[in-house]
Amino acid sequence: DVKVTQSSRYLVKRTGEKVFLECVQDMDHENMFWYRQDPGLGLRLIYFSYDVKMKEKGDIPEGYSVSREKKERFSLILESASTNQTSMYLCASSPTLDRGLYEQYFGPGTRLTVT
């Protein structure tokens, strides 16, 4: 089974702190994604990556950056955390189109609270 793990289930940070959220997948998937999920807004894509060292902005990249130095690991960085970044953060991975149909595999989520 595909396994996607996230470094923390719950995280509390202070305004202005630099925050790192880590995601690791064990299925050699090329594609990895970071979403945030808020009540009434569904899942919104922050950033995604097609390959190592490649990244693409999603719908709401402002205030975030990402890093993908290794194929299995995709990090989301909040450069200076703000209270409006309090949310559930979900990481996902998927294989390329010729090996799958972009079915995504999700981690358990990190609930981040910024105070």
Add this chain to the structure above:
Amino acid sequence: SQQGEEDPQALSIQEGENATMNCSYKTSINNLQWYRQNSGRGLVHLILIRSNEREKHSGRLRVTLDTSKKSSSLLITASRAADTASYFCATLGSGSRLTFGEGTQLTVNP
């Protein structure tokens, strides 16, 4: 932008009844997928239907797709309390990005 829109937003039924959720979308798609999310957890892929398919079954799940109406439905038959969760549709257009709807919260009462 949220392409998929689920209807209803919330659904409450009794165990053993069928649950139907609908999804509408706006642009052309390669496939449409349904996911389930238990409270406070990540999403789990349930079923995928390609744009050239009209109906697909998986266990107690039945998905239909009407590309002319840009809509899909998910039917869960003989529901169980364990089916209580949020259900999301997601559409794949060009590229590898999925666009998710806001979800339907299903409650199955024992």
